[in-house]
Amino acid sequence: xxxxxxxxxxxxxxxxxxxxxxxxxxxxxxxxxxxxxxxxxxxxxxxxxxxxxxxxxxxxxxxxxxxxxxxxxxxxxxxxxxxxxxxxxxxxxxxxxxxxxxxxxxxxxxxxxxxxxxxxxxxxxxxxxxxxxxxxxxxxxxxxxxxxxxxxxxxxxxxxxxxxxxxxxxxxxxxxxxxxxxxxxxxxxxxxxxxxxxxxxxxxxxxxxxxxxxxxxxxxxxxxxxxxxxxxxxxxxxxxxxxxxxxxxxxxxxxxxxxxxxxxxxxxxxxxxxxxxxxxxxxxxxxxxxxxxxxxxxxxxxxxxxxxxxxxxxxxxxxxxxxxxxxxxxxxxxxxxxxxxxxxxxxxxxxxxxxxxxxxxxxxxxxxxxxxxxxxxxxxxxxxxx
Amino acid sequence: xxxxxxxxxxxxxxxxxxxxxxxxxxxxxxxxxxxxxxxxxxxxxxxxxxxxxxxxxxxxxxxxxxxxxxxxxxxxxxxxxxxxxxxxxxxxxxxxxxxxxxxxxxxxxxxxxxxxxxxxxxxxxxxxxxxxxxxxxxxxxxxxxxxxxxxxxxxxxxxxxxxxxxxxxxxxxxxxxxxxxxxxxxxxxxxxxxxxxxxxxxxxxxxxxxxxxxxxxxxxxxxxxxxxxxxxxxxxxxxxxxxxxxxxxxxxxxxxxxxxxxxxxxxxxxxxxxxxxxxxxxxxxxxxxxxxxxxxxxxxxxxxxxxxxxxxxxxxxxxxxxxxxxxxxxxxxxxxxxxxxxxxxxxxxxxxxxxxxxxxxxxxxxxxxxxxxxxxxxxxxxxxxx
Numbered sequence: 145x146x147x148x149x150x151x152x153x154x155x156x157x158x159x160x161x162x163x164x165x166x167x168x169x170x171x172x173x174x175x176x177x178x179x180x181x182x183x184x185x186x187x188x189x190x191x192x193x194x195x196x197x198x199x200x201x202x203x204x205x206x207x208x209x210x211x212x213x214x215x216x217x218x219x220x221x222x223x224x225x226x227x228x229x230x231x232x233x234x235x236x237x238x239x240x241x242x243x244x245x246x247x248x249x250x251x252x253x254x255x256x257x258x259x260x261x262x263x264x265x266x267x268x269x270x271x272x273x274x275x276x277x278x279x280x281x282x283x284x285x286x287x288x289x290x291x292x293x294x295x296x297x298x299x300x301x302x303x304x305x306x307x308x309x310x311x312x313x314x315x316x317x318x319x320x321x322x323x324x325x326x327x328x329x330x331x332x333x334x335x336x337x338x339x340x341x342x343x344x345x346x347x348x349x350x351x352x353x354x355x356x357x358x359x360x361x362x363x364x365x366x367x368x369x370x371x372x373x374x375x376x377x378x379x380x381x382x383x384x385x386x387x388x389x390x391x392x393x394x395x396x397x398x399x400x401x402x403x404x405x406x407x408x409x410x411x412x413x414x415x416x417x418x419x420x421x422x423x424x425x426x427x428x429x430x431x432x433x434x435x436x437x438x439x440x441x442x443x444x445x446x447x448x449x450x451x452x453x454x455x456x457x458x459x460x461x462x463x464x465x466x467x468x469x470x471x472x473x474x475x476x477x478x479x480x481x482x483x484x485x486x487x488x489x490x491x492x493x494x495x496x497x498x499x500x501x502x503x504x505x506x507x508x509x510x511x512x513x514x515x516x517x518x519x520x521x522x523x524x525x526x527x528x529x530x
Numbered sequence: 531x532x533x534x535x536x537x538x539x540x541x542x543x544x545x546x547x548x549x550x551x552x553x554x555x556x557x558x559x560x561x562x563x564x565x566x567x568x569x570x571x572x573x574x575x576x577x578x579x580x581x582x583x584x585x586x587x588x589x590x591x592x593x594x595x596x597x598x599x600x601x602x603x604x605x606x607x608x609x610x611x612x613x614x615x616x617x618x619x620x621x622x623x624x625x626x627x628x629x630x631x632x633x634x635x636x637x638x639x640x641x642x643x644x645x646x647x648x649x650x651x652x653x654x655x656x657x658x659x660x661x662x663x664x665x666x667x668x669x670x671x672x673x674x675x676x677x678x679x680x681x682x683x684x685x686x687x688x689x690x691x692x693x694x695x696x697x698x699x700x701x702x703x704x705x706x707x708x709x710x711x712x713x714x715x716x717x718x719x720x721x722x723x724x725x726x727x728x729x730x731x732x733x734x735x736x737x738x739x740x741x742x743x744x745x746x747x748x749x750x751x752x753x754x755x756x757x758x759x760x761x762x763x764x765x766x767x768x769x770x771x772x773x774x775x776x777x778x779x780x781x782x783x784x785x786x787x788x789x790x791x792x793x794x795x796x797x798x799x800x801x802x803x804x805x806x807x808x809x810x811x812x813x814x815x816x817x818x819x820x821x822x823x824x825x826x827x828x829x830x831x832x833x834x835x836x837x838x839x840x841x842x843x844x845x846x847x848x849x850x851x852x853x854x855x856x857x858x859x860x861x862x863x864x865x866x867x868x869x870x871x872x873x874x875x876x877x878x879x880x881x882x883x884x885x886x887x888x889x890x891x892x893x894x895x896x897x898x899x900x901x902x903x904x905x906x907x908x909x910x911x912x913x914x915x916x
Contacts, residue, residue: 157626159603159626159627159630159916160624160626160916161916162916193855193856215817215855215856216817216856217545235801235813235856235857236801236802236811236813236857237801238546238799238800238801238813238875238876239875239876240543240545240546240799240876241545244545260802261802261803261875263874263875264802264875267875267876286804289807291811291854291857291859292801292802292804292811292857324854413624413626414624415621415622415623415624415678416622416646416647416650416678417647418672418678421675425622425677425678427621427622427624430822430888431601431602431891432916434820434821435820435821435822435823435885435888436816436821437821437823468677468710469579469601469887470579470601470602470621471621471622471677471678473677488649489624489625489647489649489650489653490624490625490626490653499821501855502816502821505817505892506891506914507915508914508915528892528894529893529894530545530546530547530548530818
């Protein structure tokens with residue numbers, strides 16, 4: 145289906161499965177976080193790994209030039225080609241990637257790398273000297289032990305990395321952290337605590353660098369839960385967040401959004417029934433939804449997604465309980481009372497995803513709808529790969 | 531990276547993460563199943579949903595014209611454009627998809643649909659009459675209660691569906707089933723039992739149709755485990771299987787293949803360490819591996835994949851224990867004794883996937899290598915979407 149053709153379509157005629165983006169919900173989500181961060185006096189550097197789409201980026205960034213965060217060099221290259229000029233590549237840098245980093249920088253993109261080891265600092269400094277480009281780097285801080293980064297109390301290591309960059313001819317741009325641990329928290333108090341621990345870790349690290357006489361202009365934090373529940377971001381200069389643009393069932397389970405805020409859904413068609421088992425089969429399997437089962441460990445397990453009608457109204461307790469590659473099995477939530485709705489073959493439904501980043505990645509375009517209408521207002525490409 | 535460029539590359543220089551296909555292993559896997567089925571007197575109709583690649587299809591199909599099985603109309607269209615003329619679209623047909631089916635059929639493709647309800651039979655027959663094309667259909671049989679299909683003992687319903695097709699102007703091509711339940715079996719005896727139950731179900735259904743005076747030229751079974759463990763396929767005309775081409779850790783866990791048979795891997799680069807935790811960070815997260823955790827319920831949980839050196843030799847007990855979008859966390863298998871190998875930043879590794887269909891789907895090309903060499907012999911495109 146060509147793009148122009150799709151624009152004349154509606155949710156009643158699109159080929160299924162496909163990805164639907166509710167523009168009103170998205171705009172509301174973006175407005176909410178921008179307002180909150182503005183009240184805290186920090187800027188938003190959206191993480192574009194969730195959307196991977198220029199049109200979405202334009203609605204989220206402060207300006208067409210950025211700032212932005214990406215998770216792959218492909219994203220950096222695609223957004224740079226669309227005019228973004230201020231980008232953090234937020235995954236630890238490997239030596240084999242410096243050529244692509246330098247190529248983008250030579251085109252005028254302020255592409256910032258991330259690292260957490262002396263070895264990486266030496267590699268970056270060495271490339272900076274050889275190529276005559278004082279590559280800027282952020283030192284990643286491990287605020288909650290969930291992934292990479294220097295623990296904030298290891299100030300000696302931190303200062304050594306910073307000094308290696310500065311003395312070696314690279315630029316120490318500052319520190320960054322990601323409170324991935326907040327994904328397993330729940331409720332206002334716990335999330336606010338994650339946010340202040342995230343802030344404390346990175347501000348402590350920044351102070352250690354400054355105390356050693358090193359520069360630290362950027363103090364960057366970021367995760368969708370902590371971004372929304374932070375009460376005080378003194379010392380922080382910017383917040384990175386990505387999934388807030390669309391939200392998803394995992395975020396609803398954590399308590400960061402309501403189900404009604406989820407802007408992404410998969411349009412699907414009923415293709416069969418197993419009435420004895422209480423099953424409705426649809427053409428959205430794991431290929432369309434992704435294999436992400438992020439709600440499995442939450443209080444409410446949403447299976448492979450929550451089933452809604454064409455206007456995104458959820459059916460009571462109706463979820464995708466199982467998925468093959470191109471088959472989704474819809475049934476009442478295990479243990480739920482209720483009656484299976486009558487949804488004959490050919491009925492179109494929308495399924496809200498567990499994880500917007502993972503479900504989005506299974507598709508190459510967004511079908512954009514507005515204000516509960518069924519018309520497709522626009523088709524926006526999204527890209528993938530590395 | 532352009533395709534020609536990649537062809538001059540090696541596993542030492544490719545951008546990571548990316549997908550690597552070991553051609554010798556693939557050819558050996560294909561030869562093994564073809565030899566086995568040839569001994570049983572049935573033909574192979576490979577399921578191309580795993581590979582989604584014309585070059586792979588050409589090495590698996592009996593001829594460039596087919597036969598083939600697909601899981602989406604996009605696959606049907608792509609393979610038809612490459613000359614495949616005999617295709618089963620093996621997912622229950624929805625009314626909104628008949629236009630694309632008819633368009634392919636009008637180009638000379640014998641595209642066969644699948645259905646399991648009277649309503650679908652009526653829709654297909656009605657389209658057949660209106661468009662003057664006696665669309666061929668297979669009735670799906672539910673051999674093990676795991677998904678869609680008519681239970682084989684419901685002969686009245688089966689005959690009614692068959693008669694609706696025939697009397698309505700469509701073609702009853704036969705019956706098909708998929709022993710998805712075999713994925714939770716293990717060992718020779720259990721798998722052979724699944725295979726004979728699969729055979730019995732579909733042969734019983736075929737006999738019921740024939741007994742009612744209806745045609746049933748095709749009797750089709752298919753799943754990778756049952757295809758390999760079937761001892762007698764009397765009454766069956768063809769076998770569909772897909773993942774056998776590449777195999778994966780789930781299949782190794784079931785006992786259908788050895789780890790050394792797995793032809794697909796993800797090339798990755800070490801990007802960090804957390805020595806206190808025993809972690810090695812790599813640039814293959816769930817975006818490169820997929821979120822598939824198919825081995826989680828097996829005897830040996832392989833996390834997000836088994837870690838190998840560049841020549842595909844597995845490290846002892848080294849797996850991807852956790853994954854973020856673009857970060858993989860490598861560690862020793864929980865509970866395993868052993869020493870974490872010394873893998874400095876920049877080291878390249880290969881990771882064997884849980885599920886070849888899901889991991890493949892995260893990538894747009896195969897980097898083909900042969901006989902444990904590091905040179906990339908070819909780059910084969912793979913497609914995605916619907």
